[in-house]
Amino acid sequence: MPQLADDAVAMADHLGADRVHVIGHSYGGFIGQELAIRHPDRVRSLVLVCTGPGGLGAGEDPADLGAPVPADLAAALASAPASVAEAAAAMLPVLHYYVHRYPVAELARRMRAVVPAPAAMARSMEVLAGWSAVDRLATISAPTLVVAGSYDVLLPPAQARRIARRVPGAHLVELAGSAHFPWYDQPAEFFTALDA
Numbered sequence: 001m002p003q004l005a006d007d008a009v010a011m012a013d014h015l016g017a018d019r020v021h022v023i024g025h026s027y028g029g030f031i032g033q034e035l036a037i038r039h040p041d042r043v044r045s046l047v048l049v050c051t052g053p054g055g056l057g058a059g060e061d062p063a064d065l066g067a068p069v070p071a072d073l074a075a076a077l078a079s080a081p082a083s084v085a086e087a088a089a090a091m092l093p094v095l096h097y098y099v100h101r102y103p104v105a106e107l108a109r110r111m112r113a114v115v116p117a118p119a120a121m122a123r124s125m126e127v128l129a130g131w132s133a134v135d136r137l138a139t140i141s142a143p144t145l146v147v148a149g150s151y152d153v154l155l156p157p158a159q160a161r162r163i164a165r166r167v168p169g170a171h172l173v174e175l176a177g178s179a180h181f182p183w184y185d186q187p188a189e190f191f192t193a194l195d196a
Contacts, residue, residue, distance in 0.1 A: 001030060001031065001034045001127055001128075001131045002034060002038060004031045004034065004127075005031055005034035005035040005037075005038050005039065006038070006039075008022075008031060008035050009035065009038075009039050009042055012042060018042070019041070019042055019043065019044040020042060020043065020044055021047075022035055022036065022043050022044075022045070022046050022047065022142075023046075023047040023049065023194075024046075024047070024048055024049065024051060025049040025050055025051065026049070026050055026051055026154070026155060026180065027051075027124060027128070028051070029048040029049060029050070029051025029052070030051060030052075030054065030128065030131065030133070032047075032048055032051075033046075033048065033051075033053060033133040033137065033140070033163070034131075034133060036140045036141075036142050036144075037133060037136050037137075037139055037140060040139070040140070040141050040142065043142040044142065045142055045143045045144070045145075046140065046142045046143070046144045046145070047144075047145045047146075047147065048144065048145070048146045048147070048160070048163060049147045049182065050147065050148060050149055050152050050154070050155050050160075050180050050181075050182065051155055051159065051160070051163070052065075052155045052159030052160070052162065052163070053132060053133045053134045053137060053159070053162050053163050053166070054128070054131045054132035054133055054134060055130075055131065055132035055134070056132070056134065057132060057134025057135040057166075058134075058135050060134065060162070064158060064162055065158060065159065065162075066156035066157065066158025066159060067153065067156055067158075069153060069154060070094075070097065070153055072093065072094055073094045073097050073153065073154065076090045076091055076093070076094045077125070078125070080118070080122055081116075081118045081121075082118065083118065084115055084116055084117070084118065086118070087116035087117075087118045087121065088111075088112075088114075088116055091111070091116070092108060095107050095108055095111065097153050097154060097179065098154070098179055098180045098181050099179050099180070099181050099184050099185055100149070100151040100177055100178055100179040100185050101177055101178070101184075101185045101186070102181065102184035102185050107181070107184065134166065137163060137166035137167050138166055138167070138168060140167045140168070141168070143169065144163075144167045144169070144170040144171070145170070145171050145173065145193065145194070145196075146160045146163050146164045146167070146170055146171070146172045146173070147160070147172075147173050147174075147175065147182060147190070147193055147194075148160035148161075148172070148173070148174045148175070149174075149175050149178030149179045149180060149181075149182045149185065150174055150175065150176045150177070150178065151177070151178060151179040151185075152178070152179050152180045153179070153180075154180045155180065157174050160172060160174070171196075173193045175189055175190060175193070177189075178190070
């Protein structure tokens with residue numbers, strides 16, 4: 001995770017951007033937290049969408065994590081597909097977990113443009129298994145917005161609350177009709193939250 005955060009800073013350097021607005025969704029939120037912790041002088045503001053702070057921190061209880069990921073979704077995420085086609089096929093049966101109001105068939109159509117990289121997916125899960133920002137979140141100094149979807153079972157609102165409790169001055173918005181992709185479920189509410 002530190003390498004991914006440093007890579008994001010290297011990209012900002014390449015683009016000539018000194019201080020940047022960082023928005024991270026899901027895994028991108030893990031990277032966003034690490035970036036704000038490692039490079040506080042580079043982050044103008046931080047938006048964390050449907051994400052969590054990683055493994056348990058000091059004083060946390062497993063109940064703080066929220067409900068466990070549904071078994072079929074956990075199995076799909078833990079699968080080790082041998083090809084792009086296998087990776088895409090593994091996700092189709094669990095796409096309904098990613099949206100609450102948005103039509104699943106339309107999401108499936110949109111997802112056809114996404115080309116999963118099996119090796120990268122496997123490595124990302126290895127990295128995540130050993131990462132936690134919980135005990136370092138209090139060092140984040142950038143203005144921070146945390147957005148959760150009330151129907152998100154991948155990274156439930158309890159995960160967003162873990163972040164919001166620890167980042168000084170963080171603002172938490174829970175979208176009551178959204179799952180893991182709130183810009184599809186509640187676009188007006190989602191973008192209004194980002195504009196605030």
